[in-house]
Amino acid sequence: METQFTEQFKEFLRSETDPVLRRLREVAFAVFAGAGFPTVKDEDWKYTNVAPLVSGQWSVARSVGQSQVVPDRDIDLVKRFETARNGFAALNMAFAAFKVIRIAKDTSVPEPIELLFATDEQVAIFPHILVIAEAGSKAILIESYASTAKSFTNAAVQIIVEDNANLTHYRVQRESSEAFHVGTTEVSLGRGSLYDSTNINLGGALSRHDIDVKFTAEGGEAFVDGLYMVGGTQHADTHSIIDHTVPNCTSHQTYKGVLNDSARGVFNGKVFVRENAHGTDAQQSNKNLLLSNDARVDTKPQLEIFNDDVKCSHGATVGQLEEEELFYLLTRGLPDSLARNLLTYGFAEAIIRKIGIDSIRTSLDEAVLNRLNVKLEV
Amino acid sequence: MLLEVKDLHAGIDGKEILKGLNLQVRKGEVHAIMGPNGSGKSTLSKVLAGHPSYEVISGEVLYEGKNLLDLEPDERAREGVFMAFQYPVEVPGVSNSQFLRLAYNQKMLHHGLEELDPLEFNDYLKEKAKVVDMDPQFFKRSVNEGFSGGEKKRNEILQMAVLEPKLAILDETDSGLDIDALRIVAEGVNTLRSPDNAIILVTHYQRLLNFIVPDMVHVLANGRIVKEGGKDLALELEEKGYDWVKGAASSK
Numbered sequence: 263m264e265t266q267f268t269e270q271f272k273e274f275l276r277s278e279t280d281p282v283l284r285r286l287r288e289v290a291f292a293v294f295a296g297a298g299f300p301t302v303k304d305e306d307w308k309y310t311n312v313a314p315l316v317s318g319q320w321s322v323a324r325s326v327g328q329s330q331v332v333p334d335r336d337i338d339l340v341k342r343f344e345t346a347r348n349g350f351a352a353l354n355m356a357f358a359a360f361k362v363i364r365i366a367k368d369t370s371v372p373e374p375i376e377l378l379f380a381t382d383e384q385v386a387i388f389p390h391i392l393v394i395a396e397a398g399s400k401a402i403l404i405e406s407y408a409s410t411a412k413s414f415t416n417a418a419v420q421i422i423v424e425d426n427a428n429l430t431h432y433r434v435q436r437e438s439s440e441a442f443h444v445g446t447t448e449v450s451l452g453r454g455s456l457y458d459s460t461n462i463n464l465g466g467a468l469s470r471h472d473i474d475v476k477f478t479a480e481g482g483e484a485f486v487d488g489l490y491m492v493g494g495t496q497h498a499d500t501h502s503i504i505d506h507t508v509p510n511c512t513s514h515q516t517y518k519g520v521l522n523d524s525a526r527g528v529f530n531g532k533v534f535v536r537e538n539a540h541g542t543d544a545q546q547s548n549k550n551l552l553l554s555n556d557a558r559v560d561t562k563p564q565l566e567i568f569n570d571d572v573k574c575s576h577g578a579t580v581g582q583l584e585e586e587e588l589f590y591l592l593t594r595g596l597p598d599s600l601a602r603n604l605l606t607y608g609f610a611e612a613i614i615r616k617i618g619i620d621s622i623r624t625s626l627d628e629a630v631l632n633r634l635n636v637k638l639e640v
Numbered sequence: 641m642l643l644e645v646k647d648l649h650a651g652i653d654g655k656e657i658l659k660g661l662n663l664q665v666r667k668g669e670v671h672a673i674m675g676p677n678g679s680g681k682s683t684l685s686k687v688l689a690g691h692p693s694y695e696v697i698s699g700e701v702l703y704e705g706k707n708l709l710d711l712e713p714d715e716r717a718r719e720g721v722f723m724a725f726q727y728p729v730e731v732p733g734v735s736n737s738q739f740l741r742l743a744y745n746q747k748m749l750h751h752g753l754e755e756l757d758p759l760e761f762n763d764y765l766k767e768k769a770k771v772v773d774m775d776p777q778f779f780k781r782s783v784n785e786g787f788s789g790g791e792k793k794r795n796e797i798l799q800m801a802v803l804e805p806k807l808a809i810l811d812e813t814d815s816g817l818d819i820d821a822l823r824i825v826a827e828g829v830n831t832l833r834s835p836d837n838a839i840i841l842v843t844h845y846q847r848l849l850n851f852i853v854p855d856m857v858h859v860l861a862n863g864r865i866v867k868e869g870g871k872d873l874a875l876e877l878e879e880k881g882y883d884w885v886k887g888a889a890s891s892k
């Protein structure tokens with residue numbers, strides 16, 4: 263498949279001097295060239311049409327200049343990335359700007375590790391981050407996307423949380439409402455590890471986030487929570503897979519959606535409890551508020567259990583505000599629109615409040631209040 | 641007359657619950673409405689506050705001589721009608737002080753009075769919190785979120801103190817309170833009692849009325865007021881039980 267990326271890739275590859283990475287990129291690009299971008303005929307993309315993105319003109323950085331040479335010992339971890347999952351993942355690997363973050367064994371990193379990505383109009387970027395939280399370590403990772411123009415961000419983040427490590431991960435996507443954003447997060451959890459992630463999606467004309475979390479040893483715990491709040495003609499899609507392959511792990515997932523105007527949301531959350539994964543505790547919920555008649559959400563929480571000794575719950579709701587809650591605010595004299603906006607804010611805030619960094623949380627709270635036209639001074 | 645309910649028939653989901661209810665409340669008065677579970681006490685409270693799910697089938701409700709039923713619930717509130725909920729609702733993400741200031745300022749705005757900025761309001765709130773002996777740490781917490789049952793009820797009375805309603809309807813504010821909390825809530829209500837307002841105490845039990853002495857007691861059974869009297873009626877009711885008035889309801 264000849265695409266606008268073929269020539270750009272040839273040029274890009276010239277600057278790749280590391281033979282292993284060169285090979286990796288070539289193979290990935292071949293996968294991309296073969297598969298192309300997903301279409302609505304692909305089951306995982308049936309609600310998300312990427313045609314407007316595909317038809318855009320995107321220029322890619324001409325050299326691997328931005329990319330770090332991946333240390334030898336980490337190459338195998340990078341290779342674990344599921345390049346073949348779709349054309350975006352393959353294209354990311356081909357043009358990847360690598361960065362490896364290693365949190366040393368048994369250390370607690372006091373300051374959060376911050377990654378910020380933004381690019382210009384008609385430019386495509388392909389960050390590819392590998393985070394290894396070594397055994398017994400503790401850290402906070404902040405991954406922010408802030409393009410202010412019609413750009414194309416195609417990001418991949420691989421996270422390995424080793425035994426008894428603890429990683430808190432905030433992913434905040436606040437790109438322009440013209441931007442295109444595709445992101446893939448792959449997380450692998452070791453024995454007794456804790457991974458707590460909060461994924462905020464406010465921006466993008468079209469955004470898609472795939473997050474896969476896999477328990478590889480007993481006693482792991484994961485929180486995979488998120489919020490998508492979109493309006494206008496924005497489209498926000500989250501696909502998540504939480505895979506209990508081993509016994510005695512716990513997962514919690516709460517995703518909330520707020521959709522206004524003719525915005526559209528997609529949530530597809532699969533939880534697998536494999537045959538030998540006894541003692542699994544998996545909770546999943548997806549709640550959506552539709553603020554307008556033209557807004558729409560397609561939600562599909564899926565629980566697939568191949569074991570009886572488990573505690574699982576899942577569910578999805580799509581609806582308007584609770585009448586009793588609204589009535590309560592009205593009886594305090596708040597006009598209908600203010601009462602509704604306040605409750606909507608509260609609905610979204612329940613996710614935002616998870617963010618333990620004051621500056622980020624406050625700024626997200628403000629963004630949500632602004633969208634709802636509420637002034638809440640303290 | 642502050643409130644006049646005339647032959648009110650009202651219900652929900654096609655079921656008539658209030659079946660011809662009459663009630664007159666003057667400023668400065670405290671009225672107790674007692675009745676067994678399911679007699680329609682909360683229905684009356686919600687109809688007065690304007691709950692959209694309840695329909696008024698016939699009858700009239702005049703508030704300060706005007707048709708109350710014409711007003712939206714938020715307009716009623718800004719005009720001075722307040723209802724303390726039997727089950728107060730949680731509002732995550734909005735602190736008690738933010739919420740109360742919004743509500744207070746909406747009322748001020750409505751009456752063409754000056755709104756308070758956060759600092760001014762904080763002083764006002766601190767003063768009001770004394771009424772229910774509420775620790776200022778509750779100001780910063782989200783409205784009712786994680787509050788115990790008793791704290792929620794106290795918070796309702798704090799809201800009443802802040803909003804200074806002319807007509808306050810307290811729906812089972814005593815339920816779920818231990819004796820100390822009951823005393824605090826009752827003292828709060830007594831402090832707020834004034835010649836300029838009226839209070840309707842809705843309760844199943846007599847014990848609240850040991851602390852807040854009503855001017856009138858009305859007994860509600862099966863959607864109608866079946867007995868009325870002074871404060872002693874509550875005691876008599878406590879002694880004889882609701883079966884006594886249920887008999888009155890059916891013989892009527």
Ligand SMILES: Nc1ncnc2c1ncn2[C@@H]1O[C@H](COP(=O)(O)OP(=O)(O)O)[C@@H](O)[C@H]1O
Pocket residue numbers: 652653655657675676677678679680681682683684
């Ligand atoms: N949504 C509803 N649909 C039908 N009946 C209802 C509904 N809500 C309450 N009721 C009925 O109305 C009657 C009065 O209820 P309520 O006013 O809550 O009584 P009280 O507060 O005195 O206990 C009860 O019999 C109750 O079952």
Ligand SMILES: [Mg+2]
Pocket residue numbers: 681682683726812
């Ligand atoms: Mg009741």
